[in-house]
Amino acid sequence: MGQPTPARHDDDWWRSAVIYQVYVRSFADGDGDGTGDLAGVRAKLPYLVELGVDALWFTPWYLSPMKDGGYDVADYRAIDPAFGTLAEAEKLITEARGLGIRTIVDIVPNHVSDQHPWFRAALAGGPERDLFHFRPGRGERGELPPNDWRSEFGGPAWARLDDGDWYLHLFAPEQPDLNWAHPAVRQEHEDILRFWFERGVAGVRVDSAALPAKDPLLPDLTEGLDPHPYVDRDELHDVYRGWRAVADEYGAFFVGEVWLPDAERFARYLRPDELHTAFNFSFMTCPWDAARLRTSIDETLAEHAPIGAPATWVLCNHDVTRTVTRYGRSDTGFDFATKAFGTPTDLPLGTRRARAAALLSLALPGAVYVYQGEELGLPEADIPLDRIEDPMHARSGGTDPGRDGCRVPLPWTADAPHAGFGGVPWLPQPAGWAAYAADRQARDPGSLLVLYREAIRLRPAFEDGPFAWLPTADGVLAFTRADGGALCVVNLADTPAALPPHTGLLLGSGPLDPDGRLPKDTAVWLRA
Structure with missing residues (x-):
């Protein structure tokens, strides 16, 4: 294996960071009550250090009735008792930072809980x-x-x-929308930011970042209405300029959840005095297709280049179908509107593609977000109908499976009860879940966990220098970084592909064929 170049550790760490998303409720249960908690996260910090991540993004850990997985916040200055206490959160932030891992919290500006x-x-x-x-x-x-x-x-x-x-309520009835035209709403949120930045938080993820502002007339959503009465309204940018001024006082950064098809409108959120970064959902939802992925990468880099903002790359999160499941289906893209029960899935195929996608995403310029369990290759789980908690399921009349299938508690220890998660999990773990356990994968050099660890360790080789595509056969993606020092090649074609000239193999998502060619659905990192 090759040696990585030294990582950059400066105020711009977030521009090229690997950030691990923690869904606390399902990460690790420290007190045995079946719900993940901050004690569980603290106990797993050595695992996260070994994985090599730069920061942890916590989905809402605040006081909440949990009508929407914590995104119905009743008090931003209190930790939900199911997860722990504010003192424990402060201790976790401090302990993680001492190990080189920063903390990012989630702020939900569009709404609060009806118990607020x-x-x-x-x-x-x-x-x-x-x-x-x-x-x-x-x-x-x-x-x-x-x-x-x-x-x-x-x-x-x-x-x-x-x-x-x-x-x-643009979401559940238990989540009333705030009126962002009222100065008290703006002041409260700036105070909340300061509250967490004072406690050592290094960044904030902004939920549904394009939705909070509303047309004060609340007109009908007439076809072709422009501007939209509640999506991407211009007055939002003044809100985020105010937030940016607060973040700059503490050297903190923002990542926005911005779902917008218009590249120019998307880029406005990333102007130098607004949000630092925003999630790249075109890549996350893109099918496993070489031409489509290349277009997504090109468009992402092009829309970020004029404003100097780094791209972000993500394969999955707490809202979308797990990567190994999605890539094992006939439709390998993702759309909320097409989710359905009983979709056939080829898990070995999806896993092979997910391994290749991990190397692809980790070699691209910018930051990478890894959702908990992706490094274990967890599939989407089928949740018994009477155990589904996600409001998307109930409000669809029972046709939408909801998002609980990607939120099942993690398997840590193959031979322990509940795969080492803790007490009886709040969501049921499927039969065979222990096969994905972290302890078992850590001992297997061919596991996805070991691949992620090695890829994150070697990733600095791709962090500097220009991005450039290399000429390839149809269905193959190949690009260079670091002034030609490292190459990434991904074969999405149906036949093996010859490798470009190189001096050595850094890492592969799978073995080469007997002729030294790259099999289908496989990726490699090469020394130029």
């Missing part, structure tokens, strides 16, 4: 009503919603109260 003190006061008729979107209904008796907006989870985006008024 503001909303409870609003229901009691207080002035806090102005902090949300309350409206009378339409129809003779106000029996119809104020407009025709639909929830992201299905059904109307409005819920009616006993007094006859309606309130807006």
Whole structure:
């Protein structure tokens, strides 16, 4: 194996970091109650150090009724008791930083929980009503919603109260939308940022970053309405400029969840005085197809280049189908609208492709996000219908499997009860889950865990220098980084591919064939 070049450790660490997403509830259970917690994360810090990641992104760990996996926040300054305490969070941030791992927290600006003190006061008729979107209904008796907006989870985006008024919720009814035209909403969120930056947090992931601002008239979503009444409104940019000023005081950074098809509009969020980075969802949802992937990579780099922002690369997260499952299906892309029960999957094929995709993503310029369990090759799990908690399932009328299948608690120890997660898991682990256990994979040089560890160790070889495609046969992707010092080659064609000129093999997602060619669905890193 080759030796990596020294990693960069400066204020711009986030530009090329490997960031590990922790879904606390399913990571590791430290107290044996079946729910992952901060004690479990602290116990696994040595594992994360050995994996080689630069930072941990925690999905919301705040006080929450958990009607949407913690994205219904009741108090941003308190840790949910199921996960631990604020003191434990502070200790985790400090311990991780001492091991070279930074912490990123999740902020959800579009909405709060219906148990948040503001909303409870609003229901009691207080002035806090102005902090949300309350409206009378339409129809003779106000029996119809104020407009025709639909929830992201299905059904109307409005819920009616006993007094006859309606309130807006772009997600679940338990998640009332905030009114970002009110100065108190802006001030509160800037105070929340300071609260966590003061505790050593190095960055913030911004949930649904293009949604918080609303047209004050709340018009119907008429076909062709421009600008959109609640997606990507211009007034949002002033909000994020305010946030950026706060982050700059602490040397912290932002990554936005920005789902926008327009590259120019997307890039506006990454201007030098706004968000530092945003997730690259075109790559995450792209099918396993060489031409489509190349286009996604080219477009991503092109839209980031004029503003000097680094790209981010991600294969999976807590909302989408696990990579090995998605890549083992006839439709290898991802779309929320096409999720269905009973989709046939070839897991060996999906795993082979996921191994190759890991090397592809880790060789590209920018930052890489790895969702917990991806390094173990976990498949999407089938959750018994009576155990599904995700509101997407219920609000679809039971047709959408929901997102719980990618949130099943991790397997740590093959021979331990519940695969070493802890107590009886809050979501059931499928039969055979122990086969993916981290301890078993750590002893297997051919495992996906070992591949991820080695790839992250060697990744600095790709971190400097220009990106350039190399000429290849159809169905093959090959590019160079570091002024030609390292090459990545991925074969998505149906036949083995000859390798470009090189002086040595750094790492492969699988073995070469007897003739030294690259088999299909395989990737290699080469020394130029």
